[in-house]
Amino acid sequence: MTNNEQPTPSHMLDLKEWSKDNALNIFRTADEMSQILGRTIKKVPALQGFTVANLFFENSTRTKLSFERAAKALSADVMNFSASSSSLSKGESLKDTLRTLDAMQADLYIVRHGVSGAPYQLQKWTNAAIVNAGDGRRAHPTQALLDAFTFRTSFPNFDGFGGKKLVIVGDLMHSRVVRSNVELWTKLGAQVTLCGPNSLVPPALAAFEGVERNLNLAEAVEGAHAVMAVRIQHERMQKGLFPSLAEYRMRYQLNEKIMERAHPDALVMHPGPMNRDIEISGSLADSERSVIEKQVANGIPIRMAVLYTLLVGRKKS
Amino acid sequence: MTNNEQPTPSHMLDLKEWSKDNALNIFRTADEMSQILGRTIKKVPALQGFTVANLFFENSTRTKLSFERAAKALSADVMNFSASSSSLSKGESLKDTLRTLDAMQADLYIVRHGVSGAPYQLQKWTNAAIVNAGDGRRAHPTQALLDAFTFRTSFPNFDGFGGKKLVIVGDLMHSRVVRSNVELWTKLGAQVTLCGPNSLVPPALAAFEGVERNLNLAEAVEGAHAVMAVRIQHERMQKGLFPSLAEYRMRYQLNEKIMERAHPDALVMHPGPMNRDIEISGSLADSERSVIEKQVANGIPIRMAVLYTLLVGRKKS
Amino acid sequence: MTNNEQPTPSHMLDLKEWSKDNALNIFRTADEMSQILGRTIKKVPALQGFTVANLFFENSTRTKLSFERAAKALSADVMNFSASSSSLSKGESLKDTLRTLDAMQADLYIVRHGVSGAPYQLQKWTNAAIVNAGDGRRAHPTQALLDAFTFRTSFPNFDGFGGKKLVIVGDLMHSRVVRSNVELWTKLGAQVTLCGPNSLVPPALAAFEGVERNLNLAEAVEGAHAVMAVRIQHERMQKGLFPSLAEYRMRYQLNEKIMERAHPDALVMHPGPMNRDIEISGSLADSERSVIEKQVANGIPIRMAVLYTLLVGRKKS
Numbered sequence: 001m002t003n004n005e006q007p008t009p010s011h012m013l014d015l016k017e018w019s020k021d022n023a024l025n026i027f028r029t030a031d032e033m034s035q036i037l038g039r040t041i042k043k044v045p046a047l048q049g050f051t052v053a054n055l056f057f058e059n060s061t062r063t064k065l066s067f068e069r070a071a072k073a074l075s076a077d078v079m080n081f082s083a084s085s086s087s088l089s090k091g092e093s094l095k096d097t098l099r100t101l102d103a104m105q106a107d108l109y110i111v112r113h114g115v116s117g118a119p120y121q122l123q124k125w126t127n128a129a130i131v132n133a134g135d136g137r138r139a140h141p142t143q144a145l146l147d148a149f150t151f152r153t154s155f156p157n158f159d160g161f162g163g164k165k166l167v168i169v170g171d172l173m174h175s176r177v178v179r180s181n182v183e184l185w186t187k188l189g190a191q192v193t194l195c196g197p198n199s200l201v202p203p204a205l206a207a208f209e210g211v212e213r214n215l216n217l218a219e220a221v222e223g224a225h226a227v228m229a230v231r232i233q234h235e236r237m238q239k240g241l242f243p244s245l246a247e248y249r250m251r252y253q254l255n256e257k258i259m260e261r262a263h264p265d266a267l268v269m270h271p272g273p274m275n276r277d278i279e280i281s282g283s284l285a286d287s288e289r290s291v292i293e294k295q296v297a298n299g300i301p302i303r304m305a306v307l308y309t310l311l312v313g314r315k316k317s
Numbered sequence: 318m319t320n321n322e323q324p325t326p327s328h329m330l331d332l333k334e335w336s337k338d339n340a341l342n343i344f345r346t347a348d349e350m351s352q353i354l355g356r357t358i359k360k361v362p363a364l365q366g367f368t369v370a371n372l373f374f375e376n377s378t379r380t381k382l383s384f385e386r387a388a389k390a391l392s393a394d395v396m397n398f399s400a401s402s403s404s405l406s407k408g409e410s411l412k413d414t415l416r417t418l419d420a421m422q423a424d425l426y427i428v429r430h431g432v433s434g435a436p437y438q439l440q441k442w443t444n445a446a447i448v449n450a451g452d453g454r455r456a457h458p459t460q461a462l463l464d465a466f467t468f469r470t471s472f473p474n475f476d477g478f479g480g481k482k483l484v485i486v487g488d489l490m491h492s493r494v495v496r497s498n499v500e501l502w503t504k505l506g507a508q509v510t511l512c513g514p515n516s517l518v519p520p521a522l523a524a525f526e527g528v529e530r531n532l533n534l535a536e537a538v539e540g541a542h543a544v545m546a547v548r549i550q551h552e553r554m555q556k557g558l559f560p561s562l563a564e565y566r567m568r569y570q571l572n573e574k575i576m577e578r579a580h581p582d583a584l585v586m587h588p589g590p591m592n593r594d595i596e597i598s599g600s601l602a603d604s605e606r607s608v609i610e611k612q613v614a615n616g617i618p619i620r621m622a623v624l625y626t627l628l629v630g631r632k633k634s
Numbered sequence: 635m636t637n638n639e640q641p642t643p644s645h646m647l648d649l650k651e652w653s654k655d656n657a658l659n660i661f662r663t664a665d666e667m668s669q670i671l672g673r674t675i676k677k678v679p680a681l682q683g684f685t686v687a688n689l690f691f692e693n694s695t696r697t698k699l700s701f702e703r704a705a706k707a708l709s710a711d712v713m714n715f716s717a718s719s720s721s722l723s724k725g726e727s728l729k730d731t732l733r734t735l736d737a738m739q740a741d742l743y744i745v746r747h748g749v750s751g752a753p754y755q756l757q758k759w760t761n762a763a764i765v766n767a768g769d770g771r772r773a774h775p776t777q778a779l780l781d782a783f784t785f786r787t788s789f790p791n792f793d794g795f796g797g798k799k800l801v802i803v804g805d806l807m808h809s810r811v812v813r814s815n816v817e818l819w820t821k822l823g824a825q826v827t828l829c830g831p832n833s834l835v836p837p838a839l840a841a842f843e844g845v846e847r848n849l850n851l852a853e854a855v856e857g858a859h860a861v862m863a864v865r866i867q868h869e870r871m872q873k874g875l876f877p878s879l880a881e882y883r884m885r886y887q888l889n890e891k892i893m894e895r896a897h898p899d900a901l902v903m904h905p906g907p908m909n910r911d912i913e914i915s916g917s918l919a920d921s922e923r924s925v926i927e928k929q930v931a932n933g934i935p936i937r938m939a940v941l942y943t944l945l946v947g948r949k950k951s
Contacts, residue, residue: 272413
């Protein structure tokens with residue numbers, strides 16, 4: 001293990017550019033951040049004098065608060081920009097808006113945008129570090145990192161991702177969370193099984209090495225170490241992409257009965273926000289197996305680790 | 318006086334759970350906070366590393382800014398959450414929203430909600446301290462504390478609440494501010510007289526010990542040490558709950574003439590926002606008797622005292 | 635040079651009250667602030683314990699963020715108030731709203747308002763310092779300061795404003811930015827030429843000493859040391875104030891060809907937001923001559939200098 005020699009990327013746009021060792025380093029840094037968050041004074045001056053800017057062109061209270069909390073716990077200043085309140089509505093071009101914001105001399109941008117690849121665009125126009133907080137259907141790397149980190153810290157006697165099996169079930173078609181999780185878990189050595197209605201599980205996603213597609217939930221869950229239910233978009237049904245809510249529940253809802261087929265220690269996950277008793281039974285979501293709230297909580301140490309790593313702790317090649 | 322032995326509640330949901338000694342301790346702490354606010358550097362590191370979250374499900378710039386100012390003067394980090402920008406609009410349940418927010422590991426929530434009792438609900442789902450910043454028609458404890466604290470610090474030669482008379486006049490029916498003031502002032506030993514149009518002064522409010530109902534303003538104000546006018550909701554009139562604005566003004570407007578019947582040192586109060594020249598004459602609101610602006614200003618030391626007490630200065634039983 | 639004897643105004647409402655020496659002192663302080671912003675830790679504790687409040691009755695992300703960044707770089711606390719979220723919508727008067735806010739004990743208000751003179755009104759109701767961040771068609775002093783500061787720091791071998799020529803071209807009629815720039819540059823000793831369609835260049839603006847009006851762009855730009863294009867409001871055209879966008883472009887667009895008539899070192903400026911390829915050609919905006927992004931960047935040291943000067947560094951008479 002010579003992971004110290006692995007240079008760390010300057011941005012977190014997509015996990016493609018982050019190696020297995022880079023990811024494991026984030027986990028180790030997040031362990032330290034978790035310790036800080038366990039103290040009475042949950043704050044360190046590590047990023048004092050740094051400015052982190054939230055650029056949310058799509059609304060997301062949950063993710064924005066999580067990044068804001070992480071930045072403040074490291075004593076960074078936080079600035080919030082939301083597209084609706086901007087000159088974009090006066091017809092200013094996206095480029096000019098970003099160059100203007102960049103003149104504010106932020107050290108790092110956290111970007112969420114409805115268009116896939118937007119954070120890559122932004123990167124061309126700034127010297128600041130960029131963290132992708134979700135772009136179109138493409139990627140949501142910190143969500144995948146916190147999901148895997150939660151498994152790593154919660155699975156009993158965790159001994160590495162190798163040989164572990166993750167099942168993801170639900171509406172996988174348009175999900176950047178799913179794409180980033182597939183990317184990360186396979187890189188870490190786990191095996192991923194995708195499940196859901198035929199129209200919502202794109203075969204292309206299963207083309208990654210270590211990924212399989214199995215539309216029968218009972219079979220898919222067999223022996224799994226973690227099962228992640230993904231939100232069903234109600235809008236989909238109106239477009240006829242699956243028959244009915246009742247049928248969806250019957251065939252794809254994650255519940256206690258289905259979980260009996262998984263590994264005895266298997267964890268239940270959901271990236272939120274949940275539709276209780278639709279893609280997941282409320283009782284399972286509240287059960288001991290469930291680490292759903294831990295996922296949200298782990299968003300803070302993971303994002304602290306990402307901000308810290310990009311701003312001051314980066315290993316250069 | 319053995320108030321040091323009185324345990325302090327873990328939350329401030331309703332003043333019911335706060336004893337007279339608990340309230341007096343808040344006042345003493347607020348005295349110290351006022352001194353801090355009188356310095357050039359109006360800030361102390363008392364709550365450094367603590368995170369205070371504003372959860373406003375109802376809009377209130379005034380109250381939110383006051384809590385934010387209080388928290389920052391104690392060096393706490395502040396996070397703002399407003400319901401409209403949340404996943405609640407994506408159909409997530411209130412419980413899941415709150416559990417998600419709780420995963421942000423805030424140390425204290427400031428909650429405003431249109432439904433009476435909502436802060437009690439929230440308390441079940443978190444280990445953080447909760448301060449009620451107004452719930453439905455039920456309670457608004459920090460407003461009552463700042464009102465009483467203003468009387469205590471502004472009434473000439475103040476020698477205790479015992480034997481003092483407070484009159485509250487206006488639309489008392491749906492007012493959480495009135496409920497909390499009645500609760501607090503009677504607990505402190507004062508006598509409270511309620512006045513207003515018959516339909517807007519619920520007899521149930523006068524059932525407390527030490528409270529009387531008198532619909533004749535001139536009689537009600539007789540000998541009062543403090544008179545508080547409460548905002549008239551214009552919407553009420555359309556529902557026919559009182560005859561006309563002209564008649565309201567004639568019978569219930571607080572003005573200089575009516576105040577002649579009060580104690581010579583009597584103070585004029587209003588919890589805001591005012592309808593000038595409706596429930597209170599503009600000239601009276603701007604007169605020397607008026608402590609209306611002091612009420613707003615005292616919101617800061619009182620809220621500093623509440624935050625400080627709940628987070629680090631609590632006396633345990 | 636005895637500028638140390640010049641008292642500094644208590645507010646920045648309009649540059650009328652600021653002498654040439656006062657402005658030069660701001661520039662010198664901004665030089666120091668620029669050095670701070672060039673460090674890794676872009677923050678000093680100069681305003682720790684001070685509270686700066688943004689009171690934006692008109693929306694402006696760009697200006698608000700710039701002031702917020704400036705305040706935080708000096709370690710001040712920042713509070714944001716926007717009119718739409720306030721009690722103003724409950725019918726509270728402007729005066730009561732401001733008195734209420736003032737009770738929050740902010741040390742300085744940054745005010746933007748659609749009505750000319752509004753910051754002067756506010757000044758009567760508070761003891762805090764006030765910075766005008768744009769009022770109606772009247773003034774936007776920090777924008778003019780950052781424009782002149784950018785010229786001072788970017789023009790090759792800058793040797794003072796005396797004998798320099800600034801051209802401002804575009805829709806000058808309703809622009810507070812133009813008014814403040816004319817005020818400032820002439821005070822500093824520069825000569826200003828105003829250009830644009832006849833209906834959009836008010837003769838009154840040219841009544842200042844040192845200002846001329848020349849509606850022929852090629853003539854106006856002759857020998858200029860700086861040319862500033864100002865945004866065209868599309869709404870204007872519908873009112874028939876100028877013939878067509880095509881004609882506007884042909885006669886008044888700032889582009890490389892026109893700039894050939896200016897001084898060889900002449901700078902191109904725009905206060906933003908730009909309509910690319912309408913009032914300015916996109917290629918000129920992106921050229922080496924352009925200091926448009928520097929203008930935005932300089933907003934931070936200039937606003938730091940203004941906040942610092944008004945709060946702690948003021949020279950008293």
